[in-house]
Amino acid sequence: MTDDHADIALDPETRLAHDDHDALRLWLRMLTCTMLVERHIRARLKGRFGMSLPRFDLMAQLERAKDGLRMSELSRRLMVSGGNVTSLVDQLVRDGLVERRDVPGDRRAFAVCLTPRGREAFLAMAREHEAWIVELTGGLARSDRDRLHQLLGRFKRSLPAP
Amino acid sequence: MTDDHADIALDPETRLAHDDHDALRLWLRMLTCTMLVERHIRARLKGRFGMSLPRFDLMAQLERAKDGLRMSELSRRLMVSGGNVTSLVDQLVRDGLVERRDVPGDRRAFAVCLTPRGREAFLAMAREHEAWIVELTGGLARSDRDRLHQLLGRFKRSLPAP
């Protein structure tokens, strides 16, 4: 309305199509922002720590879970398929960063936990990761950032249940 | 500020850490929104047309380019690697939806174009695709959508050059 496109008055019919394109433009812009940030983070994680973003994300989930998380819970939180989680965890286990522990009372499930070494490695990465995010979002005024956060919250809640 | 978190006053030092977490939260929320929408679109494209999102996106870029696009331009616009574009185009060629044309005056390059059948297929998909996006963003008030679009525009421009 103010700084990206003139708000030309249109007849109702054209207006409808216009709204459609607006929705599409909103979506494409959100996708672009996400991909740009992701690309930066991915490159920096790789360059600085030789770590991939998916593995970092998985470790981030575990760091806040004292007793670890089940595979299914990881899958839900990371929003990726179960098969994917299996292979990510396999690799992190191979690297000695996480471990599978038996869950008492349910022999089907595992609790995936950070190893001490994994936790230490994660904390070092997380400190820098957070600084990168602060840097990447730092071009926005504080008020804009707050507003964006708020609007994305509304948007998220308005989406159909996953 | 209004509907997602109380704005507790904190001393300057704690405030700094608080801002950091805010930046992280903003980023994670944006990522979540993007992934939720993407998941919906992906599932619907697949279910309705047996089409993948990356291929759809590639065709979408071609639809607006009368004379086609070069591989490198596709790579730039889709924000994916060149090797990836090669394999996507290969498959679309195999399916008869796009074709590689020689570029007069540069024997290194191709112009990737939709075939008539590809164009027809794309237009049918695009109509529904747009309706899905309108539906997914429809839970937001018009004013919120506009504002979100605007803020994302500012954010995008504030990011370091890709």
Add this chain to the structure above:
DNA sequence: ATTGAATAATTCGTATCTGAAGTAAACTCC
């Protein structure tokens, strides 16, 4: 004209991801 640098694509190895199918354990309900 010729050499050297830059550009356009492709190829290849590996990682990530999905979704469907498979296995094992836990639950349900009569």
Add this chain to the structure above:
DNA sequence: GGAGTTTACTTCAGATACGAATTATTCAAT
């Protein structure tokens, strides 16, 4: 307590993705 269902996880095939190395062509600069 046993059949059928659900849940937890793995496996597998195929698609998507990156990035480094390769090939072919063009451009630049003498």
